[in-house]
Amino acid sequence: MSGGMLVVGAGTAGVQVAASLREYRYTGPVTLAGDEHEAPYHRPPLSKSVLLDHAGGPGAPGPLALRPEGFYQENDIELRLGDPVLGVEFDGPGSSSGRAVTAAGQTLAFDGLALATGAEPRRLGVPGEDLANVLRLRRAGDGARLAAALRASRRLCVVGAGFIGLEVAAAARRLGVDTQVVEVADRALARLCAPPTAEHLVRRHRRSGVRFTFGAAVTEFTGDGAVRGAVLDDGSTIDCDLVVVGVGAVPRTDLARAIGLDCGPGIVVDRRARTSRPGTVAAGDCTLRPAPLTGSRDLGEPGTRVRIESVHNATAQAKAAAASLLGAEVPGGEEVPWFWSDQGDAKLQIAGLSAGHDQYVLRGEPDSGRFSVLYYRDGRLIACDAVNNPRDFTAVRRALARGANLPPSAVHDVSAGLGDLLRVAVERSPS
Numbered sequence: 001m002s003g004g005m006l007v008v009g010a011g012t013a014g015v016q017v018a019a020s021l022r023e024y025r026y027t028g029p030v031t032l033a034g035d036e037h038e039a040p041y042h043r044p045p046l047s048k049s050v051l052l053d054h055a056g057g058p059g060a061p062g063p064l065a066l067r068p069e070g071f072y073q074e075n076d077i078e079l080r081l082g083d084p085v086l087g088v089e090f091d092g093p094g095s096s097s098g099r100a101v102t103a104a105g106q107t108l109a110f111d112g113l114a115l116a117t118g119a120e121p122r123r124l125g126v127p128g129e130d131l132a133n134v135l136r137l138r139r140a141g142d143g144a145r146l147a148a149a150l151r152a153s154r155r156l157c158v159v160g161a162g163f164i165g166l167e168v169a170a171a172a173r174r175l176g177v178d179t180q181v182v183e184v185a186d187r188a189l190a191r192l193c194a195p196p197t198a199e200h201l202v203r204r205h206r207r208s209g210v211r212f213t214f215g216a217a218v219t220e221f222t223g224d225g226a227v228r229g230a231v232l233d234d235g236s237t238i239d240c241d242l243v244v245v246g247v248g249a250v251p252r253t254d255l256a257r258a259i260g261l262d263c264g265p266g267i268v269v270d271r272r273a274r275t276s277r278p279g280t281v282a283a284g285d286c287t288l289r290p291a292p293l294t295g296s297r298d299l300g301e302p303g304t305r306v307r308i309e310s311v312h313n314a315t316a317q318a319k320a321a322a323a324s325l326l327g328a329e330v331p332g333g334e335e336v337p338w339f340w341s342d343q344g345d346a347k348l349q350i351a352g353l354s355a356g357h358d359q360y361v362l363r364g365e366p367d368s369g370r371f372s373v374l375y376y377r378d379g380r381l382i383a384c385d386a387v388n389n390p391r392d393f394t395a396v397r398r399a400l401a402r403g404a405n406l407p408p409s410a411v412h413d414v415s416a417g418l419g420d421l422l423r424v425a426v427e428r429s430p431s
């Protein structure tokens with residue numbers, strides 16, 4: 001054993017793999033190889049505080065840094081930035097050790113390999129997408145560019161009413177930019193949240209001045225050099241001098257495919273973040289993983305694989321990946337997935353996965369600005385959207401972690417706290 005562990009991708013998942021290797025007392029060399037030039041940083045602020053504060057320009061993640069400045073040196077993690085890993089060769093067909101080659105021609109030997117290559121923004125694939133001021137949001141430089149562009153622009157068109165698109169729209173309105181959101185589905189957050197959550201958030205955004213067009217696809221961007229309009233499939237044009245395309249992300253699987261790992265829409269991994277190749281693990285947005293468990297049950301459709309794009313998933317999977325590299329199990333077992341999004345002054349927190357639900361229950365009154373939506377499959381709780389309601393979010397997270405049910409008939413009544421219902425459910429359940 002001499003090469004140590006190589007982690008490709010220095011984002012949330014990659015940094016956590018490296019950190020966890022040290023937490024699990026691995027003493028061999030750890031190399032963290034990233035293709036971006038900035039020290040590893042948090043991405044969520046790119047669609048939130050970065051746009052409002054205009055902080056975190058390229059090369060200066062400062063407040064966005066994932067770990068304090070001295071962290072990598074103190075933990076003896078060799079951080080190599082700005083040099084993509086282009087290829088990997090293993091020592092033999094079943095071997096976990098080998099060498100990676102970088103764009104700068106460096107050779108990095110390893111005994112175990114972790115891929116944490118993340119995802120990149122999906123392109124619309126329409127003419128004019130490369131005009132100036134048609135922006136996407138993934139990297140620190142994208143955030144800085146968009147923050148500057150919002151201050152110089154008058155009319156923004158956001159394509160996609162998902163979390164990122166809506167967060168950008170909220171920031172743009174705070175900065176006084178005229179904002180129009182175009183969404184191909186007939187409502188916002190169609191794949192992600194039930195109508196009460198989505199409709200409430202859209203109402204809030206409308207109140208702050210955002211305009212929405214649903215059921216319309218952008219077919220072309222027009223302009224001469226810089227964008228001047230977004231043409232819709234009904235032939236109409238939205239005049240704009242800035243566009244943000246927020247239509248999802250595509251996992252970065254090129255390297256994994258070149259290595260010969262099983263890939264679908266993501267690198268296929270098991271619950272312990274192991275890929276199809278022994279000694280190679282993968283974590284974060286690049287992976288396609290079994291649906292997380294609640295108790296012993298699948299949270300998603302039974303037996304399906306899911307791609308989860310969230311800080312929590314990247315972190316939890318990375319811990320499992322580091323443990324697997326060392327032939328151990330992650331301490332504490334599987335965690336319930338959770339996610340948050342800041343929608344103007346509304347905080348949305350999501351616990352579990354709502355995909356595959358056959359029923360949802362609205363708890364509380366959306367007009368009060370504080371409510372939650374609990375999702376069920378076959379009468380079992382699988383997820384919750386909590387809007388400005390951290391108590392319900394926490395109670396559902398706990399319930400899912402314990403595999404406890406909060407029956408749909410009991411959760412309507414807001415005078416009963418979900419924490420109390422959970423206590424009763426746990427007392428009644430056979431231990």
Ligand SMILES: Cc1cc2nc3c(=O)[nH]c(=O)nc-3n(C[C@H](O)[C@H](O)[C@H](O)COP(=O)(O)OP(=O)(O)OC[C@H]3O[C@@H](n4cnc5c(N)ncnc54)[C@H](O)[C@@H]3O)c2cc1C
Nearest residue numbers: 009011012013035043044084085117118284285309310311
């Ligand atoms: C604008 C925005 C807002 C978000 N908001 C939220 C939020 O509010 N809440 C939430 O939970 N999640 C949010 N997310 C999602 C969250 O940031 C991601 O789920 C998380 O960053 C995933 O981490 P990752 O390490 O898997 O991927 P990434 O953070 O993308 O890191 C992967 C890294 O690998 C690098 N890489 C790829 N290939 C190579 C290679 N061959 N060689 C070297 N390096 C390589 C990439 O350049 C990148 O630096 C947001 C994401 C974005 C973009």
